[in-house]
Amino acid sequence: MGTWRGPADRWPEHSKQWFQDALAEARSAGWHFLDFSSHSFGLVACRVDLEDRCEFPIFSTGRAGEDAAQTLQKMVRRCPHRAPEAKPFxxxxxxxxxxxxxxxxxxxxxxxxxxxxxxxxxxxxxxxxxxxxxxxxxxxxxxxxxxxxxxxxxxxxxxVDPDLAAMPTVAVVEGAAEHHRDATRSLRRVTKESPRKRAVGKALGELRAQIEALQRADL
Missing domain, CATH: 1.20.5 (Single alpha-helices involved in coiled-coils or other helix-helix interfaces)
Structure with a gap:
């Protein structure tokens, strides 16, 4: 059995908030608290000098439910042992x-x-x-x-011709370069100047520039 604590003493804190609130109300009403060292958290009583006093056991776990805390609060409020002149606060x-x-x-x-x-x-x-x-x-x-x-x-x-579209672009460019070389060789064999020869030469120059641009591209 532990030691009685009066309303002026410091009471231990309960892990359940609803029981903590009920204990605060009992303490404010002048009740006393008895420490237990077993599974029970303790015992609260309205008086320590009466055999038929109001008392209520409090458990640490398991049975320490919110309904029990509300029962304690009702007991404190309805306690018949409080002296008429006693002030709850x-x-x-x-x-x-x-x-x-x-x-x-x-x-x-x-x-x-x-x-x-x-x-x-x-x-x-x-x-x-x-x-x-x-x-x-x-x-x-x-x-x-x-x-x-x-x-x-x-x-x-x-x-584009489907056959050419199916080929790798590098191969198509190389084919164009090969045709350019063939056309260039053929044009060199033409010795006589004419508008037609000049037009073919100009077109070959443009084709060469186009092929070089393609070869510089990231193919």
């Missing part, structure tokens, strides 16, 4: 309630800090989501442009 009782209110305020302040941190995290998450949406929209635009380019490429390939 003396100086010590006020101090005890101040301590309990302080703890509640501290819990609320801590909860508020957590809520603010959660709100900041939520706002940051919203910013990240908006940035992600912008990236997705940009990617979608690039994808649409790529599809359009692909369609344009398909349309261009339709203008």
């Amino acid at each position: 003396g100086a010590a009782a006020h101090l005890g309630r101040a301590e309990d209110s302080l703890k509640k305020g501290q819990r609320l302040a801590s909860a508020a800090e957590v809520c603010l941190a959660a709100q900041d995290a939520s706002n940051h998450a919203q910013e990240l989501l908006e940035q992600a949406m912008e990236v997705v929209e940009h990617a979608q635009r690039n994808f649409d442009e790529a599809l359009e380019e692909e369609r344009a490429a398909s349309e261009l390939l339709k203008t």
